[in-house]
Amino acid sequence: MMNYYKDINEIKFELENSPLMERIVELKERQFEDKDQYDEAPQDYVDAMDTYDKVLDVVGDIVANVVAPNAEEVDAEGPHHENGRVRYASKTYENLAAMNHAGLNGMTMPRRYGGLNLPVTVYTAANEIVSAGDAGFENIWSLQDCIETLYCFGSEDQRQKYIPRVCKGETMSMDLTEPDAGSDLQSVMLKATFDEENNCWRLNGSKRFITNGDSDIHLVLARSEAGTRDGRGLSMFIYDKRDGGVDVRRIENKLGIHGSPTCELVYKNAKCELCGDRKLGLIKYVMSLMNGARLGIAAQSVGLSQAAYNEAVSYAKDRKQFGKAIIEFPAVQEMISNIKARLDAGRALLYQTARYVDIYKALEDISRDRKLEPEERAELKKYSRLADAFTPLAKGMNSEYANQNAYDCIQVHGGSGFMLEYACQRIYRDARITSIYEGTTQLQTVAAIRYVTNGFYSQVIEEMEKDLPQPSLKGRESSPFKGELERVFAMASKFNACTAAVKETGDQDTLDLCARHLYEMAADVIMCHLLMQNATKSPELFGESLHCYVRLAEAEVEKHNSWIKNTLGE
Amino acid sequence: MKLKIIVLAKQVPDTRNVGPDAMTPEGTVNRSALPAIFNPEDLNALEQALRLKDQFPGTTVTVITMGPGRAAEVIREAMYRGADGGYLLTDRAFAGADTLATSYALATAIKHVCPDADLIIGGRQAIDGDTAQVGPQVAEKLGLNQITYSEEILSLKDGKITVKRHIDGGVETVESPLPCVLTVNGSAAPCRPRNVKRVMKFKRCLAPMELPQGTGFGDLPYASEYEKKPYLKLGQLSCADVDADLQQCGLAGSPTKVKNVENIVFKAKESKVLTGSDEDVNGLIKELLASHTIG
Numbered sequence: 029m030m031n032y033y034k035d036i037n038e039i040k041f042e043l044e045n046s047p048l049m050e051r052i053v054e055l056k057e058r059q060f061e062d063k064d065q066y067d068e069a070p071q072d073y074v075d076a077m078d079t080y081d082k083v084l085d086v087v088g089d090i091v092a093n094v095v096a097p098n099a100e101e102v103d104a105e106g107p108h109h110e111n112g113r114v115r116y117a118s119k120t121y122e123n124l125a126a127m128n129h130a131g132l133n134g135m136t137m138p139r140r141y142g143g144l145n146l147p148v149t150v151y152t153a154a155n156e157i158v159s160a161g162d163a164g165f166e167n168i169w170s171l172q173d174c175i176e177t178l179y180c181f182g183s184e185d186q187r188q189k190y191i192p193r194v195c196k197g198e199t200m201s202m203d204l205t206e207p208d209a210g211s212d213l214q215s216v217m218l219k220a221t222f223d224e225e226n227n228c229w230r231l232n233g234s235k236r237f238i239t240n241g242d243s244d245i246h247l248v249l250a251r252s253e254a255g256t257r258d259g260r261g262l263s264m265f266i267y268d269k270r271d272g273g274v275d276v277r278r279i280e281n282k283l284g285i286h287g288s289p290t291c292e293l294v295y296k297n298a299k300c301e302l303c304g305d306r307k308l309g310l311i312k313y314v315m316s317l318m319n320g321a322r323l324g325i326a327a328q329s330v331g332l333s334q335a336a337y338n339e340a341v342s343y344a345k346d347r348k349q350f351g352k353a354i355i356e357f358p359a360v361q362e363m364i365s366n367i368k369a370r371l372d373a374g375r376a377l378l379y380q381t382a383r384y385v386d387i388y389k390a391l392e393d394i395s396r397d398r399k400l401e402p403e404e405r406a407e408l409k410k411y412s413r414l415a416d417a418f419t420p421l422a423k424g425m426n427s428e429y430a431n432q433n434a435y436d437c438i439q440v441h442g443g444s445g446f447m448l449e450y451a452c453q454r455i456y457r458d459a460r461i462t463s464i465y466e467g468t469t470q471l472q473t474v475a476a477i478r479y480v481t482n483g484f485y486s487q488v489i490e491e492m493e494k495d496l497p498q499p500s501l502k503g504r505e506s507s508p509f510k511g512e513l514e515r516v517f518a519m520a521s522k523f524n525a526c527t528a529a530v531k532e533t534g535d536q537d538t539l540d541l542c543a544r545h546l547y548e549m550a551a552d553v554i555m556c557h558l559l560m561q562n563a564t565k566s567p568e569l570f571g572e573s574l575h576c577y578v579r580l581a582e583a584e585v586e587k588h589n590s591w592i593k594n595t596l597g598e
Numbered sequence: 599m600k601l602k603i604i605v606l607a608k609q610v611p612d613t614r615n616v617g618p619d620a621m622t623p624e625g626t627v628n629r630s631a632l633p634a635i636f637n638p639e640d641l642n643a644l645e646q647a648l649r650l651k652d653q654f655p656g657t658t659v660t661v662i663t664m665g666p667g668r669a670a671e672v673i674r675e676a677m678y679r680g681a682d683g684g685y686l687l688t689d690r691a692f693a694g695a696d697t698l699a700t701s702y703a704l705a706t707a708i709k710h711v712c713p714d715a716d717l718i719i720g721g722r723q724a725i726d727g728d729t730a731q732v733g734p735q736v737a738e739k740l741g742l743n744q745i746t747y748s749e750e751i752l753s754l755k756d757g758k759i760t761v762k763r764h765i766d767g768g769v770e771t772v773e774s775p776l777p778c779v780l781t782v783n784g785s786a787a788p789c790r791p792r793n794v795k796r797v798m799k800f801k802r803c804l805a806p807m808e809l810p811q812g813t814g815f816g817d818l819p820y821a822s823e824y825e826k827k828p829y830l831k832l833g834q835l836s837c838a839d840v841d842a843d844l845q846q847c848g849l850a851g852s853p854t855k856v857k858n859v860e861n862i863v864f865k866a867k868e869s870k871v872l873t874g875s876d877e878d879v880n881g882l883i884k885e886l887l888a889s890h891t892i893g
Contacts (some may be wrong), residue, residue, distance in 0.1 A: 067799040068795045068798030068799045069798075070798075071820055071823070075820070078706065078801070079797075079798050079801070082794075082797050082798075083794045083797065083798075086791060086792045086794050086797060089791060089792070090759070090791050093788075093791075094791075126790070126791050129790040129791055129793060130791040130792060130793055130794055130797050131793045131794045131796075132794060144794060205735075582808060
């Protein structure tokens with residue numbers, strides 16, 4: 029591939045074809061107030077969109093010429109553990125140097141701190157593009173978005189101290205999990221004590237499974253309230269590697285994402301700063317951090333799906349059996365069409381989520397400087413809720429799709445796919461973590477289920493039905509996707525009926541048991557609608573995927589429908 | 599130490615991925631069928647210049663390129679990567695130039711825009727012509743030393759530059775007083791990527807030649823920007839601007855004539871294994887004498 033952005037028309041389509049984009053740019057650029065102060069600031073909406081396109085062109089170019097060609101070697105070498113520190117695989121430094129030369133750091137941060145002030149949607153696209161080249165490297169690079177949490181909750185002094193450093197390329201990590209606190213972060217025990225003598229906080233204890241754990245700037249979740257045992261005793265701290273006190277005890281030996289060092293850390297009286305208020309570490313700041321990180325994993329997953337698609341297509345066109353390229357056999361074609369359908373549907377969900385996040389984050393940021401108007405407050409509330417409801421769908425579904433797509437990609441390769449010389453094996457191993465970290469798919473279900481039971485997803489689907497480009501019955505008749513439309517309506521009815529039936533039992537265990545099924549039904553219907561919106565605007569880009577995806581989703585919905593009915597019947 | 603560096607760069611058709619329509623029936627390059635790109639070894643040259651700029655703050659890197667309006671893209675590309683600015687050398691009188699006329703035009707432009715340049719750096723050769731003649735000819739016309747096939751600048755101090763050059767079967771380290779001309783080999787460090795803040799800042803840079811005919815900067819979208827930010831107008835030089843002798847420019851100044859273009863087919867001839875014994879060597883000598891290959 030010559031350019032991982034330019035060569036994939038679907039990404040550009042996602043950026044440019046949403047009615048929300050104009051509002052996002054307007055909010056993010058605050059009526060283009062930076063234009064006279066910063067040479068690089070856009071003058072208007074068209075100018076901003078042109079800039080985003082050019083920025084992603086640079087990302088796509090670096091990925092094609094540096095990151096992707098290095099991926100195999102980085103995967104084979106992996107990081108090294110030396111004297112309590114991490115030394116990356118040698119080509120990782122080459123990747124980082126390219127990203128730093130290009131200035132692709134602090135992408136969403138305001139210009140006054142040296143950032144690029146890009147919307148989350150554009151950053152998400154960059155994330156996806158980097159991941160398609162090397163998902164392991166994407167991990168290290170994309171941890172820059174931890175700075176968002178410091179920006180939101182840190183003091184002005186902390187912002188001025190740390191944000192410019194991240195914009196210049198210093199790396200970050202979020203030190204959350206411990207040997208006995210994985211999914212259950214309330215059990216975090218790392219001790220934070222106030223050192224009266226030196227007027228600073230000190231950290232003691234250990235952390236485990238910390239991605240990029242030897243980073244320059246850490247956000248650390250620690251127990252500041254002695255004697256407590258739950259989430260309310262936890263606070264967030266900033267640890268600056270320049271101060272010392274944290275060592276890497278070991279680097280994990282993982283199945284995939286070898287480029288990204290996963291560390292066990294030991295804190296020995298490490299000096300740190302409190303970020304935000306005490307006791308809000310988990311219940312407020314980590315939740316915000318995790319929502320950002322989950323969107324990041326959704327993007328990483330879509331990138332992996334794109335990589336799986338690229339590899340599958342190129343192999344299937346090249347490989348000849350029985351006198352023709354294997355892509356000509358329907359059985360192979362089906363696998364490839366399914367990969368593409370899941371990729372396009374998942375990507376539509378990813379960008380819709382990113383846009384919701386953009387609007388509410390930009391409004392929230394404005395609210396730090398002035399009081400919002402009543403309609404802005406309503407807008408903030410609306411999009412904040414949508415973002416919260418869509419993030420677990422985007423993360424959970426795309427990570428599961430990445431795994432399925434990587435599996436199918438190997439299947440297309442046949443025996444060669446099982447050999448280690450093709451890229452598909454790395455994609456397969458790298459994809460495996462996406463449905464586990466930053467909250468397993470099961471935990472995404474937990475985060476999403478209240479939007480099933482309170483009817484929010486149903487309401488979203490209803491609005492999507494209302495917003496169809498041909499709302500009248502007559503219009504529907506002439507829709508090129510008339511058949512699909514009717515079937516998606518039927519899927520939505522099944523989802524609503526199943527939800528009602530499960531709720532009717534009034535039994536929490538039954539709800540927990542059926543949650544994953546209801547969650548997937550909601551996601552399937554929503555993705556059908558999003559893909560249909562795309563296909564209506566660009567049949568040539570998405571028509572095929574829509575046909576294929578509705579078929580897949582319909583079968584999935586029916587599977588869940590039957591599972592739930594039978595389970596309730598027992 | 600602040601250096602003044604000129605980088606010579608060319609926009610070329612991308613001949614690395616050619617399709618069946620890459621050549622016209624007349625045997626010339628079909629430029630419309632191939633994307634126009636920054637000549638790859640000129641990017642290696644730019645990187646060497648930018649490394650000196652990193653090392654010696656205050657150094658200026660100025661790009662000179664000769665070509666039609668669209669060739670100004672090369673200047674913008676160089677600015678995105680770190681160059682300070684550039685000049686588009688453009689004139690109908692320059693059209694049809696071979697390497698001699700090109701190097702005359704470039705040398706004349708260098709004398710005009712930066713007579714006190716410390717270093718002039720270009721790629722070894724362009725991928726459309728593959729001659730590797732322009733750099734050395736520019737050096738000759740300016741009366742400067744030249745270091746060809748440069749791979750790495752090892753040091754620059756006390757008015758001298760030490761360069762590692764790539765030669766057949768190895769490397770050679772040479773030293774030259776400044777100013778001098780370097781041509782850089784493709785084996786040198788690849789060029790750094792575009793910097794996105796610089797892309798944002800310079801994306802509207804234009805040379806006057808790129809404007810639609812009969813229009814000015816005032817007719818462009820964001821016209822007021824060109825008033826406020828002079829750097830958005832790229833330098834442009836015509837034949838008259840640099841006082842070039844018309845007889846030495848373009849077609850008139852080009853002694854090269856293309857006689858015809860032929861396809862070359864490499865064929866392995868029948869081979870024979872000789873042992874190196876006196877008998878075999880004598881036999882070979884006799885055979886070569888008989889075929890008049892030697893003697």
